[in-house]
Amino acid sequence: MSISTQAKPAFMVRDIPIANPLVLAPMEDVSNLAFRLICKRTANPGLMFTEFVSAMAIHYNAKKTLKKMKIHPDERPLGIQIFGGDPEIMAETAKVSEEMGADIVDINMGCWVPKVCRTGSGAALLKDPDHAERIVKSVVNAVKVPVTVKVRAGWDYSLFAAPELAKRFQGAGAQMLTLHARFAKQGFEGQADWELITKLRDVLTIPLIGNGDVKTPEDAIRMKSETGCDGVMVGRAAISNPWALARIQAGLTGQPIPAEPTLDQRIETALEHARLMIAHECEADSFEEAQTLAHFAEQEPRAIRALRGQLPLYIKAAPGSSVVRGKLSGVSTYNELESLLRDFQNSQHGEQI
Numbered sequence: 331m332s333i334s335t336q337a338k339p340a341f342m343v344r345d346i347p348i349a350n351p352l353v354l355a356p357m358e359d360v361s362n363l364a365f366r367l368i369c370k371r372t373a374n375p376g377l378m379f380t381e382f383v384s385a386m387a388i389h390y391n392a393k394k395t396l397k398k399m400k401i402h403p404d405e406r407p408l409g410i411q412i413f414g415g416d417p418e419i420m421a422e423t424a425k426v427s428e429e430m431g432a433d434i435v436d437i438n439m440g441c442w443v444p445k446v447c448r449t450g451s452g453a454a455l456l457k458d459p460d461h462a463e464r465i466v467k468s469v470v471n472a473v474k475v476p477v478t479v480k481v482r483a484g485w486d487y488s489l490f491a492a493p494e495l496a497k498r499f500q501g502a503g504a505q506m507l508t509l510h511a512r513f514a515k516q517g518f519e520g521q522a523d524w525e526l527i528t529k530l531r532d533v534l535t536i537p538l539i540g541n542g543d544v545k546t547p548e549d550a551i552r553m554k555s556e557t558g559c560d561g562v563m564v565g566r567a568a569i570s571n572p573w574a575l576a577r578i579q580a581g582l583t584g585q586p587i588p589a590e591p592t593l594d595q596r597i598e599t600a601l602e603h604a605r606l607m608i609a610h611e612c613e614a615d616s617f618e619e620a621q622t623l624a625h626f627a628e629q630e631p632r633a634i635r636a637l638r639g640q641l642p643l644y645i646k647a648a649p650g651s652s653v654v655r656g657k658l659s660g661v662s663t664y665n666e667l668e669s670l671l672r673d674f675q676n677s678q679h680g681e682q683i
């Protein structure tokens with residue numbers, strides 16, 4: 331008799347087993363390859379998504395946008411999230427995502443920001459169920475990989491559109507639905523209303539992922555048990571804090587909750603994040619390789635600038651870090667960054683935060 335050592339997956343996205351219920355959210359200018367690798371190594375989410383990718387930009391062959399679709403083998407299973415309002419252009423971009431190696435193509439119907447909604451994309455689609463369904467069908471027909479959709483509850487409080495949309499998308503072939511439990515008009519105001527997630531559970535046979543305001547293992551466990559969702563998506567709590575993700579993952583899988591990171595761990599991870607980001611911007615396999623490339627000098631400051639909002643957050647909790655945090659916004663090379671952080675580390679004499 332053979333005994334299987336394969337653990338039972340938390341859920342399946344069609345034929346893709348998702349090992350644990352933690353899902354890393356797509357976040358523009360955050361969920362790039364460097365960030366995802368840091369999250370994967372620290373917290374091993376069952377599933378992760380890229381930041382959203384503009385279908386129109388891919389249609390016009392924007393090189394910068396194609397870079398957002400680059401995948402590392404260590405981060406699988408990975409979904410590439412795309413947005414757009416034209417079914418054919420969305421189908422084209424879904425095919426490109428598949429060619430780039432996406433395990434899943436996710437359609438964004440949750441972005442509420444005017445620059446996206448003005449083009450009939452993102453959450454604007456919540457106002458037009460027929461067109462939204464056309465887009466899902468078109469994308470499903472274009473690719474072999476499973477297609478998933480991320481929605482908000484509706485455009486505004488006057489219509490909880492998600493149940494009807496969810497049914498239609500499931501009928502159109504979507505294989506998983508994520509609900510950010512706010513209405514588009516809310517932006518990030520107020521609390522996410524998890525009851526809205528509960529109301530979708532009975533509508534769907536495909537996996538349902540709950541999202542909104544999960545920061546701790548206790549939040550995640552409560553969301554899962556109160557709503558009956560299959561997975562819990564976490565966004566903001568993970569920014570510069572992959573350890574929060576690791577604690578949530580442990581909570582969701584019944585493992586001991588890991589300790590808070592030390593200052594040394596925070597600094598080493600911030601530096602690793604910067605090295606990965608530089609490699610990503612240079613389209614190199616490693617920081618060391620990036621340093622040998624002709625465009626390193628041009629891409630290095632770009633990569634460091636892109637992390638300007640995130641690097642200071644790594645050490646925010648450390649007493650006396652405000653001066654060094656202020657200086658971090660002025661650095662443009664890895665060496666400057668490392669020397670600032672190492673000086674601060676040495677000044678703390680190994681104190682823990």
Ligand SMILES: Cc1cc2nc3c(=O)[nH]c(=O)nc-3n(C[C@H](O)[C@H](O)[C@H](O)COP(=O)(O)O)c2cc1C
Nearest residue numbers: 355356357358381382438510542543544564565566
């Ligand atoms: C900086 C930032 C960028 C985001 N970009 C995207 C995006 O590209 N696609 C998307 O579906 N949602 C995006 N979101 C929304 C998140 O995926 C998530 O739904 C939201 O932050 C709520 O989850 P949280 O409370 O865990 O942060 C973004 C959120 C933030 C904070």
